[in-house]
Amino acid sequence: MPNLHDIDKRIKSISSTKQITRTMEMVAGAKVKHATERIYAATPYSESMTEMLQGVAERVQASENPLLEKRENVKRILAVAVVSDRGLAGGFNSNVLRSVEKTIRAKKAQGVEVEVIACGKKAIGFFKYRKINPVLEFADLSADPTFEEAKQIADYAVKAYEEGSVDEVVLVYNHAKNAAEQVLREEIILPVDTQAVMAAAAGSSLDAADAADQSADTVSASLEFEPEPADVLQRLLPAYLRTSIYHALIDSAAGEQAARRTAMHSATENANEIVETLSRLYNRVRQGAITTEINEIVGGAAALED
């Protein structure tokens, strides 16, 4: 039988942990709202950007811009892992990190090298521990990601891709599907897949080559470019990349808060349950002790009477 004092100590300790988890749940709940608003604020920009890129991409051949060209021989991949700075968010961080690690292993087996950009302290720690040195690392951004950071990542990726030191860039992050659910997303952001961009809007053009031929005389006549389409594309593509990365960062930030809220909610519930069980045990032990005591007194009195 555990003694009363020990049970009491455990109940107190769990209650104080519960206080922390409940507070974290409420704080995360408040932050979810802020983060979701930020996504809404950024949506018009990325939508217009995608729309504009579609317009340009329809008129330009893939070979005209190095960022559009798919490379046959992929020798080196750049993986951008977007996670948070802090833990206690359930599987939020480990989902992304484990998936990246798995990719690295699989690619290494195929003889493809992988370099990593780590966003968030958790990613930095994770990769350093595994003797993988991130080429770029960002700490303290998960709470409040800015466009500047997205720009730095995009600039690095574009430069490496153009130089040929990297043949593919993959972005791995948590998409905040709704307030309660996060979905792991892996997106190939370089080379930019114009087919996918175009298909997203107009699923009508079945034959892309055919459509391109037609657009050469029909559509381009109605849409002017200043300067030339190729030049516009050259500026638009890095911007598109920046937008995609920024979107991933804020999406992940919203997901983090939502994940933390869910995790802390269940932690609070678990704590409640344990406290209840322990109180029951505490009372039973206490009652047991009293009963034993009464028995002893009654026994003692009976012994005296005889």
Place this chain on the structure above:
Amino acid sequence: MTKFACDIVTPEAKFYSGDVHFVVVPGTEGEMGFLYDHAPVVSTLADGVVRIQEEEGGPHKEFAIEGGYVQVDGKRVIILADKAEESHQA
């Protein structure tokens, strides 16, 4: 004159949105002005000032922008910019 919709959008927020009469943007190859029913254009923008006239003959609103693009389709002008700021002396 007919008015058309004009939006100035940055990654952080929709910066300006409204029905306007006339817009001037700093294109990389010189300033461009748009009225209603302008031919569709996509252009990159230089860092500079966007002037918006909401009413014909009315006052101008000025916005400083950095790293932008403009998309025009006759009934709508969308200005995408990395950064935007309203100028207060207007």
